[in-house]
Structures are given as structure tokens and as C-alpha cells.
Amino acid sequence: MRPNHAELLVVNGVNGLLIGLNADGTQKSAKFISGIGSPPGAGTLFGLATSSSGLYFVNDGTNTLNLLSNPL
Numbered sequence: 001m002r003p004n005h006a007e008l009l010v011v012n013g014v015n016g017l018l019i020g021l022n023a024d025g026t027q028k029s030a031k032f033i034s035g036i037g038s039p040p041g042a043g044t045l046f047g048l049a050t051s052s053s054g055l056y057f058v059n060d061g062t063n064t065l066n067l068l069s070n071p072l
Contacts, residue, residue, distance in 0.1 A: 009048060009055065009071065016041020018055075020072045029072040036061030 007028055008021045016039050020029040034041035036059060044061035054069040 007072070009050070011041075011045040011048060011057065013043055013045060015039055016043075016045060018045070018057075018068075018071060031072055033057065033068055033071075034059050034061065034066075 006023050008023075010019050010021065011017070011033075012019060016032055016034060016037055017030045018033045019027060022028050032040045034044055036044050041059075041061075044059050045057055046060065047056075047058035047065075049056045054067050055071040056065060056067055058064075059066050
């Protein structure tokens with residue numbers, strides 16, 4: 001869950017999108033969060049963790065842990 005929001009964040013490993021879902025399961029928002037792959041982020045995103053600083057995610061395309069300060 002995203003702190004201070006009623007939103008579940010997930011990544012789609014096929015199309016590279018970070019997706020925000022409402023409590024009823026409807027999609028609230030979507031955003032590409034990596035420039036690696038085609039489309040950006042495809043096959044590279046996993047391992048989400050939220051913090052007061054933002055959203056941490058693993059980018060397998062660059063083998064790095066990244067911080068996204070403004071997720072959605």
C-alpha cells in the first residue's frame with residue numbers, strides 16, 4: 001500500500017507500468033518508471049517498497065535499486 005493513500009501499487013513486468021489500484025480494484029493511475037526496455041520497464045521491474053522518501057523498486061535491466069520520489 002502507498003502510505004497516506006488508499007491505493008495499492010503494483011508493477012506490470014510485461015509492459016513496464018507502475019499501476020495504482022483503488023480499494024475496489026479499479027485502476028486509478030499508471031506511469032512508466034524505467035527507461036530500460038521496450039516499452040520502458042518491460043521485463044525489468046519488481047520488488048516494490050514504500051517509505052517516507054517515496055517508492056523503492058528493483059530495476060533488473062540495470063541491476064540497481066532505485067528511488068522514485070513522486071510515484072503517482
